[in-house]
Amino acid sequence: MEKSMLHVPGPSGQRRPPCRQRIGPSPGSVEAKYDLKENIGAGCYGNVYRGIRKMDGKQFIIKSTTSEVDSNVPGYPLPIPIEVAMMTIVRDPPSPLLIKLQEWFLVKVEKLPRGKVCKTIMLVMEYLGPCRTLEDFLQKHQHLEERVARTLILQIVKAAQECLRRKICHHDIHDCNILVIDRPLQIKLIDFGCGMHICHDPKKYPPDTRISPKKAVKNTVKQLFGIMREIEKQCSSIPEEFMAFMNTCITLGDDDQRLQTVQQILDQPWLKNQ
Ligand SMILES: Nc1ncnc2c1ncn2[C@@H]1O[C@H](COP(=O)(O)OP(=O)(O)OP(=O)(O)O)[C@@H](O)[C@H]1O
Ligand SMILES: [Mg+2]
Secondary structure (H helix, E strand, O other): OOHHHOOOOOOOOOOOOOOOOOOOOOOOOHHHHEEEEEEEEEOOOOEEEEEEEOOOOOEEEEEEEEEOOEEEEOOEEEEEEHHHHHHHHHOOOOOOOEOOEEEEEEEEEEEOHHHOEEEEEEEEEEOOOOOEEHHHHHHHOOOOOHHHHHHHHHHHHHHHHHHHHOOEEOOOOOOOOEEEEOOOOEEEEOOOOOOEEEOOOOOOOOHHHEEOHHHHHHHHHHHHHHHHHHHHHOOOOOOHHHHHHHHHHHHOOOOOOOOOOOHHHHOOHHHHOO
16 A cells, blocks of 8 residues: 555554645636636625536536734645635634535635735635525524524524634624524534634734634623524523523623633533423
8 A cells, every 4th residue: 555545543543544635725716617606695794606517517606705913834835814724714614514625616805905915805605405594494493493593503503603613713603603404304504704713822813813712701601692592582592591591601700710611501401401
């Protein structure tokens, strides 16, 4: 066997194949490789389309957006737009709860006043088939069964935990940045454009792209509570004790020992005894 084919387990003893996906921008243009179809969503920063890869007819989601903030990622020497950096980190290893980046294209680089730069980029992401935002899902289902509310909340908390595990804080968890697939019920967290690295070291990442571990947990729990309150409006059977626990969490000070990790939410009896 060739030496390059050997896979040596890491220190944890777990076998994980190395990530072979390109981190930098793909060569050429997105239009050369994909047919852009209908617009399926628009946010503050860009437009989102369904796209078909010309080579094999496979469907993808293509988001056109701009970025003024660059960051680095471990193992890649050049700065890349922060949204790409975050999505690169969450795809290795991939999680079924986090949207997966396939590749990205750099469309335009504009110089702004005060040495700033604005990059126009195209992100190519996995296509999920029929799905809707959590906001639309809650509008359609005015009376949610407890079982459905619990499944949604459990998956959303786990998605947030997956980000924190990868040392990133999503920073923008709300009902338009969560997609819901109906059968079987599954969520995907999207839109990593406001994400930050969880890190204390000022030398490792630029200041506007990093957040301390404590602040990251606090911000995440606050945003999770916001979502839970939205879900609670359509489901009267979420136990009061669970919401009271969440309410206590968001009022705790930064250094309060009572809230250290998102796991504490998952350990609440209502979520644990599924
Ligand atoms: N992978 C995807 N699959 C299906 N729909 C998607 C996907 N990504 C984005 N969308 C749709 O496009 C909308 C905008 O996408 P996204 O939130 O990534 O963009 P944005 O411009 O950063 O938005 P924001 O206003 O939250 O900053 C989403 O709310 C959703 O409706
Ligand atoms: Mg969004």
